[in-house]
C-alpha cells in the first residue's frame with residue numbers, strides 16, 4: 001500500500017487528502033502521522049524522507065518518495081490515465097498550472113509565512129528564526145490575492161474555469177489556513193466568499209479537514 005506522511009488537520013496534508021478523495025483513492029493509502037509540534041519532522045529519520053522537513057510525503061510501494069503537494073497530486077491524478085485535477089490537454093495543463101502556482105505563492109504560502117513569522121507559529125523550539133515585518137507583508141499579499149481571485153470568480157465557478165482543479169485544492173487549503181490565523185475574506189469579495197463555501201461543502205473537503 002502507498003503511505004502518506006502527514007499531520008492531520010494541517011493545510012498542506014489537507015491538499016493531498018482532498019486530491020485522494022476527489023480521485024476515489026482515500027482507502028488506497030496508509031496515513032502515518034508525523035508529530036510536527038513535537039519536531040518529529042526535523043529528525044534524521046524523517047529528513048531522509050523529505051530533506052525539506054515538511055509534510056505531506058507520499059511513499060510508493062517500491063520506496064519512491066514524492067514530496068510537495070502538487071507533485072503528489074500530479075502523480076495521483078495520472079495513476080488511472082484519466083487526469084481530472086491537473087488537466088488533460090496542453091492548454092488545460094498550462095492554465096491550471098499557472099493558476100495553481102499563483103494561488104500557492106500569493107495565498108497559501110503567503111499565509112504560511114505570516115503564520116511562521118508574525119505569530120507564534122509552531123512555537124519557539126520549531127521557529128528560532130522569525131521576521132515579523134516580512135510575515136505581516138505576506139499577510140497583505142494574501143489579501144491582495146483574494147481581490148485578484150474575486151475578479152476571476154465573478155465570471156466562473158472555479159479558478160481555471162467551470163471545473164474543479166488542483167488550483168482549487170490549493171485555494172481550499174489556503175481558506176483552511178486563513179481560518180486558523182483569523183484572516184477573513186474581505187466584505188467586498190462576495191464571490192470569493194461563495195467560492196470558499198462551495199469548496200468547503202465538497203465531499204472531499206470533509207475528508208481533508
Ligand SMILES: N[C@@H](CCC(=O)N[C@@H](CS)C(=O)NCC(=O)O)C(=O)O
Pocket residue numbers: 010011012013036041053054055056067068069070122126
Ligand atoms: N511546499 C510544500 C509545503 C509543505 C509544508 O510546508 N508543510 C507544513 C505543514 S502544513 C510543514 O510540514 N511544516 C513544517 C515546518 O514548517 O516546520 C508542499 O507543497 O507540500
